[in-house]
Amino acid sequence: MEPHGGNLRRASERYGTPAGGWLDFSANINPLGIPPVLKEALHRVVEEELEHYPDPDCKQLVTVLAQYHGLDRENVLCGNGASELLQLALQIWPKGRLLLPVPSFIEYEQAARLGGHEPVFFPLTKNEGFVPDMDRLCAQLDQCDGLVLGNPNNPTSVLLSKADLLRLGATGKRLLVDEAFVELTLGGEDNSLARHLQDFPNLIIVRAFTKSLAIPGLRLGYALGHKNTVQALKKRQIPWSVNRGAQAVGEVFPFLAEHREKTKAWLSTERDYLWEGLNCLPGITAFQPATNFILCQYKKEVGPLADALARCGILIRPGENFRGLDSCWFRVAVRSREENQCLLSALQEVLPNV
Numbered sequence: 186m187e188p189h190g191g192n193l194r195r196a197s198e199r200y201g202t203p204a205g206g207w208l209d210f211s212a213n214i215n216p217l218g219i220p221p222v223l224k225e226a227l228h229r230v231v232e233e234e235l236e237h238y239p240d241p242d243c244k245q246l247v248t249v250l251a252q253y254h255g256l257d258r259e260n261v262l263c264g265n266g267a268s269e270l271l272q273l274a275l276q277i278w279p280k281g282r283l284l285l286p287v288p289s290f291i292e293y294e295q296a297a298r299l300g301g302h303e304p305v306f307f308p309l310t311k312n313e314g315f316v317p318d319m320d321r322l323c324a325q326l327d328q329c330d331g332l333v334l335g336n337p338n339n340p341t342s343v344l345l346s347k348a349d350l351l352r353l354g355a356t357g358k359r360l361l362v363d364e365a366f367v368e369l370t371l372g373g374e375d376n377s378l379a380r381h382l383q384d385f386p387n388l389i390i391v392r393a394f395t396k397s398l399a400i401p402g403l404r405l406g407y408a409l410g411h412k413n414t415v416q417a418l419k420k421r422q423i424p425w426s427v428n429r430g431a432q433a434v435g436e437v438f439p440f441l442a443e444h445r446e447k448t449k450a451w452l453s454t455e456r457d458y459l460w461e462g463l464n465c466l467p468g469i470t471a472f473q474p475a476t477n478f479i480l481c482q483y484k485k486e487v488g489p490l491a492d493a494l495a496r497c498g499i500l501i502r503p504g505e506n507f508r509g510l511d512s513c514w515f516r517v518a519v520r521s522r523e524e525n526q527c528l529l530s531a532l533q534e535v536l537p538n539v
């Protein structure tokens with residue numbers, strides 16, 4: 186099975202490309218699409234700048250991001266998507282026992298192993314709504330050297346409270362918080378630990394532009410951390426890791442207030458619309474989402490359901506390869522009203538036959 190959602194080429198090889206193109210619920214991308222001003226920035230780069238190397242220090246982009254977060258430039262490192270920064274972060278930490286709540290983004294375990302760490306799994310359970318019990322989590326963390334956490338977490342769509350995050354930070358253990366989806370929560374920056382970065386020298390925050398700006402094809406993310414951490418990350422990074430187009434797009438990010446407002450308006454209606462709609466379908470239990478994707482359990486194996494939907498041109502993300510889930514789980518992205526309706530009616534149609 187596919188390690189990640191959103192691989193349209195592989196879907197087309199397997200099922201053939203649908204006449205109207207794929208309706209992709211397998212990748213969690215903002216359906217409002219790329220803000221036009223970003224496309225203009227990219228066009229300018231294509232016209233004027235590709236014949237030069239990009240700035241290896243991403244100085245302009247680092248400056249706007251530091252300003253946006255009220256941090257120093259020394260606290261910011263840009264990278265080739267959040268994935269690069271996750272990998273780098275786990276390479277600079279001294280090898281040790283890393284606590285990983287699961288299910289979570291599968292790259293955490295891979296990056297931990299690549300970095301020579303021993304992953305220690307902390308099971309998040311269906312009965313607890315996949316919310317970690319903080320006393321047990323802290324007790325386990327005490328036996329480990331660090332913790333890797335998605336907030337909100339993929340695929341569970343659970344967001345930890347600020348109080349819980351501060352409690353974890355106060356343990357003094359190494360803490361890597363992946364906030365790739367934090368801009369796609371209703372609280373936005375209020376849910377981020379960025380404002381508390383200076384209080385926790387062992388904290389690394391990873392952020393992505395990928396999801397909220399709908400640019401998975403461009404590759405852009407950044408890490409926030411203590412200046413010594415950022416220096417260590419940078420030493421490991423491939424030069425020119427962030428291409429000029431990605432830099433130019435990122436430089437516009439702090440000025441996208443309208444896009445953020447529109448995103449919030451979309452999310453505040455569509456997330457719960459789809460969640461409630463899924464829960465009305467026979468055999469499906471959908472777990473309450475904090476962000477733009479929803480974890481679901483089906484009463485049977487998901488494979489035939491995913492195949493039947495693919496034959497209708499719709500992709501969902503089977504959950505089987507997330508540690509802690511089995512073949513009865515799947516995840517869907519929240520999309521536009523029309524697209525969400527399309528998913529719900531396709532499910533209604535195919536469910537009796539799978």
Ligand SMILES: Cc1ncc(COP(=O)(O)O)c(C=O)c1O
Nearest residue numbers: 266267268290339365393395406
């Ligand atoms: C939780 C989480 N973090 C990070 C990433 C990777 O983001 P990027 O595409 O910016 O590397 C993903 C991608 O799916 C993700 O789900």
